Amino acid sequence: MNKAKYDLLDNFKQLESRISEFSQQLSQLTDFTAVVFRLPDIMKGDENKEISEIYVEKFTGVSAIKQAIDHFNLLFLQDKSESTSNKSAIRLPGAICVSTPYSTFRLLQSQLDEINQLKKQIKHIVTKKSGIDESQRFEFVHDSLHGLLTLNTYRTLTYLVDVDTVRFGWANKKVINKVTKEQILNKLQDSLESKRSPLGMTREHWQSQIEQEILLIKSLSDNAVLKTQRPVKVQPIARVWDSAQQKQTQLACANPLIVFAVDKSYEEIVLGDLPDYRATNIALRNRPRSKPVELLLPRLNLYVEI
Numbered sequence: 001m002n003k004a005k006y007d008l009l010d011n012f013k014q015l016e017s018r019i020s021e022f023s024q025q026l027s028q029l030t031d032f033t034a035v036v037f038r039l040p041d042i043m044k045g046d047e048n049k050e051i052s053e054i055y056v057e058k059f060t061g062v063s064a065i066k067q068a069i070d071h072f073n074l075l076f077l078q079d080k081s082e083s084t085s086n087k088s089a090i091r092l093p094g095a096i097c098v099s100t101p102y103s104t105f106r107l108l109q110s111q112l113d114e115i116n117q118l119k120k121q122i123k124h125i126v127t128k129k130s131g132i133d134e135s136q137r138f139e140f141v142h143d144s145l146h147g148l149l150t151l152n153t154y155r156t157l158t159y160l161v162d163v164d165t166v167r168f169g170w171a172n173k174k175v176i177n178k179v180t181k182e183q184i185l186n187k188l189q190d191s192l193e194s195k196r197s198p199l200g201m202t203r204e205h206w207q208s209q210i211e212q213e214i215l216l217i218k219s220l221s222d223n224a225v226l227k228t229q230r231p232v233k234v235q236p237i238a239r240v241w242d243s244a245q246q247k248q249t250q251l252a253c254a255n256p257l258i259v260f261a262v263d264k265s266y267e268e269i270v271l272g273d274l275p276d277y278r279a280t281n282i283a284l285r286n287r288p289r290s291k292p293v294e295l296l297l298p299r300l301n302l303y304v305e306i
Contacts, residue, residue, distance in 0.1 A: 004130040005144045008122060012145060015118040015153070016075070022111045023069040029098055033266055034064035036071075036094030036256050037168070037236070037274040051234055054170075054277035059094075068096060068256045072157070077147035090152055093236035093253040093274055095166045099266040109159065112258065116156040123154045135196055158251060159258040165241045166259060167272030171252075172234040172279070179226045181217055184302065188214050213297055225305040227293060234277055 037056040059067050071092040100108065132140050141148055160166075188210055197206035220226075238253040251257070261269055293303035 004125055005140075007129065008125045008141075008144050011118055011122050011125065012148075012153075015115065015122065018111060018115045018118060019072055022108070022115060023072060025104075025108055025111065026065055026069055026096070029065065029096075029100075031099040031266060032065075032097060033061075033269075033271060034068070034094070034096040034256075035060050035271050035273075036064045036067045036092050036096075038067060039091055039093075039236075042088035051277075052279045054234065056274050056276055058273070064094060064256075065096065067092060068094070071255065075149055075153055076145075077149060089235075089254065090149070091236060091254040092256055093168055093238065094256040095238070095259050095271050096256055097166075097259040097261060097266045097269045097271060099261040102262065105260050105262055108258070109260070112157055112159050119154055119156050126150070133194075135194070155254055157255055157258060159260060160240060161260045162244070162263050163240050163242045163259060163269065165270040165272065166257060167239045167241075167270075168253065168274035169237055169239060170234055170274075170277045171232075171237045173232060176230075177228050179228055179302070181220060181222065181224065181226065184217050184226060184300070185214060187300075188217065216296065220304065225291075226296075227303050227305070228301050229293070229303055230301050234279075236274060 036059050038059065039054060039056060071090070074090060098108075126137055126141055130137075130140055141150060192207060192210045192214070197203045236253045238251045238257055240249045240251060240257075241247075242249070259266075259269055259271075291305050294306045296302045296304050
């Protein structure tokens with residue numbers, strides 16, 4: 001455990017330094033275009049409210065660079081407003097498109113690769129190397145780095161080269177994963193053997209509930225198709241078009257994308273706008289027909305095909 005904490009602190013110190021170096025390089029850019037969209041803060045107590053509208057604030061040019069630098073360096077709760085929810089994700093969609101000499105491109109690319117590698121190492125230390133149970137990760141992280149925004153720390157920075165257009169939109173969907181009986185039973189068994197119980201529920205009540213859930217899953221046919229369907233709140237996305245590959249790619253856009261113009265000018269790359277989100281305006285296109293399902297375990301968002 002002590003070794004894992006030491007490695008976490010060491011990697012995080014390096015990450016802060018590399019982000020600072022990259023931010024310094026961004027602040028010195030001269031040949032660029034940039035656009036970012038600041039989303040409204042989620043206030044404490046409003047985390048689970050249904051979202052029907054999101055109004056965005058657009059920043060361009062030097063102002064966008066400043067917003068991006070602040071966002072990349074936002075790694076601790078202490079840097080947020082006290083009235084802002086600590087549970088809500090922080091997103092700053094947008095893109096920074098730069099033309100640089102090849103040597104500068106290689107430097108920035110190297111810095112981004114190192115930043116992303118450190119982010120992955122930090123996540124690996126917390127989730128794997130520490131050897132601790134998932135329920136203890138919060139204490140492990142915050143004993144070492146009090147107030148760390150783990151999601152912001154884990155999120156890698158995406159960069160692209162010589163694409164043609166970057167346009168923005170909204171995604172509002174469910175995350176659906178197939179699971180097996182064995183996986184669910186193992187998860188339930190781990191909960192049964194754990195000494196923790198949900199807040200406000202006695203250990204005996206919790207254990208009885210888990211035992212009933214185990215019996216329910218065991219009663220299913222071995223051929224039963226099980227799925228978890230976890231709702232995901234609306235989030236910004238980027239749609240990137242690369243004519244050389246005749247390929248469109250859709251990317252999650254929680255951080256500003258870094259777009260390098262190496263064999264072309266930054267002025268040739270089109271950066272689109274992110275419209276305000278209104279749930280009534282979202283059209284469902286090319287939606288695959290899904291098989292009917294029945295809810296089995298609400299707390300696990302577990303369904304079975306019928």
